[in-house]
Amino acid sequence: MKQQLRALQAEFIKNRHSKIRWVTFAAMSLAPLFGGVFMLMMTADGYEGLSGAFKTKAVMMSFEANWPSFLGLLTQAIGVGGVLIFGFVVSWLFGREYADGTIKDLLALPISRTTILHAKFIYYSLWCLALALYNLMFGLIIGFAVQLDGWSMPMFLASLESYVITTILIILLNTPIAFFALWGKGYLTPLGIVAILLVLAQVIGVMGMGSYFPWSVPGLYSGSGGPEMMAQVNEISFGILIATSLMGYVASLLWWRYADQK
Amino acid sequence: MNIIQTENLSKYFGAVKAVDQVSIHVKQGEIYGFLGLNGAGKTTLIRLLLGLIKPDTGTCMLFGKHPKQANKIWNNVGYLIETPHAYPRLSVRENLQLICKLRGFDDHRLINEITDRLNLGEYVHTKEENLSMGNKQRLGLAKALIHRPKLLLLDEPINGLDPAGIVEIRELLQELSEQQGTTIFLSSHILSEIARLTSRIGIIHKGALVKEIKSADLDEQIIMRLHIKTTNNPGAIEVLTDKGFQAQLANDLIEVSDSHAIDQPETISRLLVEQGLPPKLIWVFEEDLEHYFLRIIKA
Incomplete structure (x- = not known):
């Protein structure tokens, strides 16, 4: 436990001056900001205040200028945007040492490689949770600033449950990306994989098979595909997602421990 | 006691024999120079010794034991492999703090001691990315030496250093060997430096150890x-x-x-x-x- 704590503290030192951290928080600001603008436009003229794809989407999703719709939007931002942003975080954390050439400093130590890998997973989870919390808090500030209707604590808690579960699903889903960072010895390979998975998640989602494709599940669960698609998510979907996560974790662990580090 | 002992150690990358049946015995306090052209297998051998890669055949022992991951033995080993990379956005002090944290030390005097010893004192708050090549090399050496290891594995330790820096590092390594009994295994392609510093030289070519000679006997050869x-x-x-x-x-x-x-x-x-x-x-x-x-x- 003491070693785990030391490895985690080392992760905090490594990321002390990281610019990437602020980039991810800036990216996470976009959904609350644009969501707020979206809500303001609808507050004035309803759907008529919107145009083009925005209007189509709003009508399809039955969006209204109120708190339930706005909190749903924030959840969808995590469910879809999180795949990209959390994927970016995991690619950076697990691939950076290969890119920096510092990987050799982590491999011949009195501390186990597993402990170091766990520290990375913990730091990654904390980073993603902080992003999710920031997205929510910033959203709440925007929501109150534009004076949305329909606030109630039960409604908020119900939305929060969906928000938290979506966040956890996305966090779990990135263990295979961590493996690709280790296997690809850098952050470009996993970023490429994230991009491919994002496209596949959309295509497979549209084909109606999204509930069986792990990277579509969080988006569908968050409601980004509409209530019908959300209803397709079932125990099997969660089971596939958790199995994918476990496989990613085990593959990362085995690779990190046993593969040659040239 | 042999601090380093390899027996018929081999590593192949496809058809390439990176290290081929190498047997080396290095005793305590000895400075062993490993000489070879670029790509001769020097770095691969050091990676094998550190357990970063696994041998295809043969054995490798440090301090009489087969080195395993997460073993306390690693706090007796300091190493520098090829280019001395460090976290670019961290200062010299932060990079050293990180190493101390991973090695289980919290004594900040170690950082002051090693930065003073390697003339990095005025750069402790400078980010690694802003250091000169020579000072990056000093930081790499500081990371290898900070925990006062009994065995040093150094791959091209004087790369990037100016003449004064080379003399300084040579004197430091000689002092560590003579006064603290530190065993030093260093690889280089700079023959004159190896000849001045080491007590024994091994020449590696195409992965194989082709010659071992005491530096004192070099003149006769x-x-x-x-x-x-x-x-x-x-x-x-x-x-x-x-x-x-x-x-x-x-x-x-x-x-x-x-x-x-x-x-x-x-x-x-x-x-x-x-x-x-x-x-x-x-x-x-x-x-x-x-x-x-x-x-x-x-x-």
Whole structure:
């Protein structure tokens, strides 16, 4: 436990001056900001205040200028945007040492490689949770600033449950990306994989098979595909997602421990 | 006790024999120099010793034990492999803090001690990305030395250092070996530096250990010849041969390999003058380390 704590503290030192951290928080600001603008436009003229794809989407999703719709939007931002942003975080954390050439400093130590890998997973989870919390808090500030209707604590808690579960699903889903960072010895390979998975998640989602494709599940669960698609998510979907996560974790662990580090 | 012991250690990357049946024994306090061309297998051997890659055949032991991951043995080992990378956005102090954290030390005096020792004191708050090449190398050495290891594995430790820095590091390593009994295994392609610093030299070529020699015996291995040029080289060779010298023509020069001739070239000069074949040129050729090295690997 003491070693785990030391490895985690080392992760905090490594990321002390990281610019990437602020980039991810800036990216996470976009959904609350644009969501707020979206809500303001609808507050004035309803759907008529919107145009083009925005209007189509709003009508399809039955969006209204109120708190339930706005909190749903924030959840969808995590469910879809999180795949990209959390994927970016995991690619950076697990691939950076290969890119920096510092990987050799982590491999011949009195501390186990597993402990170091766990520290990375913990730091990654904390980073993603902080992003999710920031997205929510910033959203709440925007929501109150534009004076949305329909606030109630039960409604908020119900939305929060969906928000938290979506966040956890996305966090779990990135263990295979961590493996690709280790296997690809850098952050470009996993970023490429994230991009491919994002496209596949959309295509497979549209084909109606999204509930069986792990990277579509969080988006569908968050409601980004509409209530019908959300209803397709079932125990099997969660089971596939958790199995994918476990496989990613085990593959990362085995690779990190046993593969040659040239 | 052998601090480093490898027996028939081999590592192949596809058809390439990166390390081929290498057996090395390095004793405590010894400075062992590992010499080879680029790509000869020096770095691969150090990676094998550190457990970063696994051998295909053979064994490797440090301090008499097979090194395993997460073993306390690693706090007795300091290492620097190839380019001394560090976290670019972290300062010198933060990079060293990180190493201390991973090695289980919290004594900040260690950081002050090593930065002072390696003349990094004025750069402790400078980010690694802003350091000069030489100071990056010093930071790499600081990371290897900060925990006062009993064994140092250094891959090209003087790369990027200026002449003053090279002398400084050489003195530091000699001091560690002589005063603290630190065993040092260092690889380099700079022969003169290896010869000055080490007590024993291993020459590796195409993955195989082709020669091991004590640095003190190096002089005996260096070829010396007396080179002569006259207006009639065949005639001069005949004269010298008649007098019992081993002389032969090589590239328009007469080469005499007898130690008596090499020690007293004036005798040869007088002999040739007396025979009407005065030398146009005469000098003692001494093989330098580069030639010695190339001769060994070609053999």
